[in-house]
Amino acid sequence: MDETSLINSAKQGDLDSFNRLILAYQDLVYGHICRMLGDPSAAEDITQETFIAAFRNIRQFRGGSFRGWLVRIAINACYDELRRKKRRSTVPLEPMTADDDVYDDMPWMIDPGERPEDALQRRELGNAIQHCLEKLQPEFRAVVILVDIQGMDYQEASYSINKPIGTIKSRLARARLSLRNCLQGFWELLPSSFRPIEEGMR
């Protein structure tokens, strides 16, 4: 069954068809939400809420990119969650244990096929990127996640955040500039291929 047929069946209330769509997009949606929130456990909840909201509103989907439509719901849910978090106390960037210790391992970062040093490097790189992403405003963060991490084009990103392409270009440029500046503090953590040319001259 192709995506359009599954969407049409889901519009008729067929939950099984919608679950197939969920299986196809859950990594994308969860990944985006987790990047936006920086909190895997909250991301799980918001991902679930996103899919529930998507199923309930699937009749409002009028064609186009289903992925973009799902991500739009996810982004709006993230904005709500971030606003809620802002009203409440701050949440640590790293997941905490019951004893308030930081987890050494981020479960979603583990790749069983990796060598320990690669895993370490990857984890550090991932932490560095996440750290810099969280320094961005949510609107900028959303765009850079969509285009540079999820690999969407401007058109789809524009559809997902419901803003014109000009806004996407502008936000993306600002976000990249901020990330560039932020990541300069982590060059020693980055693989040599990612280090700037002038680093060797310092």
Next chain:
Amino acid sequence: MKKQLSIRDWQVLSAYLDDNLSLQEKTRLESKLSTDADMREALEGLRRTRLLLRNSPQLKAPRNFTLTSRMVGLKKQDRASRFFPLLKFSTVVASILFVFALLGDFVFKQTPQMAAIQQREAIVTQESAEAEFTEAEGPAAQHEVPMMPAATIPPTLEMMDAEEAAGKEPSPLSNAPIEPLPSTMPSLMKIAPTATVVEMPQLAAAPEESYPLPPESYSKDFGGMGAGMEDTTSDVGEQTVEEYDTAKENNLQAPVYSVTEEAEPQAAYPKVNVWRILEIIFGGLIVISGVLTFILKSKKTS
């Protein structure tokens, strides 16, 4: 000294990386990049950042987020539960109708007595109306439309009993001489007043036995009608028969009979209590639909 790039420059560089510039903009930027080292450095920085982001690990969902019916509030309705609203509605309607049937039964149970009183009132009213009519028409009219019913109006049992009890003379109406009816107005003979009057003793005396008798039982006398009556009634019947005979002798049509036939439905009081039947029907409906509704509801909640 490094040149500070404007936001516009960064935007152009960012769009250039993504190949999102028009041909004209692209040419202009490329010529600028060939001469400006700061611009080249900025572009390189953006390229690496973008590369870094694109190579960042893709996060995997820690579990499946598939939905269940409960999560989305979907309730699988079985066939029977579709009838739940209908059953609920029918229970309510049957209850309302049952109440109406009860009320109807209560009200119409008193009908025989009330009817007797009402008919007595009707007689009086009619008599006075006829009297007025006769007076208005004058002697000629009196001749044409005589007070024929007077002879055939038997007083009700209660009236007679009351008169007897009071030691009064019987009502002049009951002893009124029968005046011959002119044959010129046969149609008028069929006017209802007499009919109502004839039924009176029946209703007053025995409402349960008050089913109209077949027309032939009226043709000769009131024996048939009086068969189920008490003695007093048969007296009245005899009296009326005499009057009838007199009228017959005078070659008159006996308006009483023809009129009586017309008046049958008016006088009839159903032997089978319709209200009781309705109560049973509606009561049964309430029980059936109520029980079914209860079962479905308990199924739903479980």
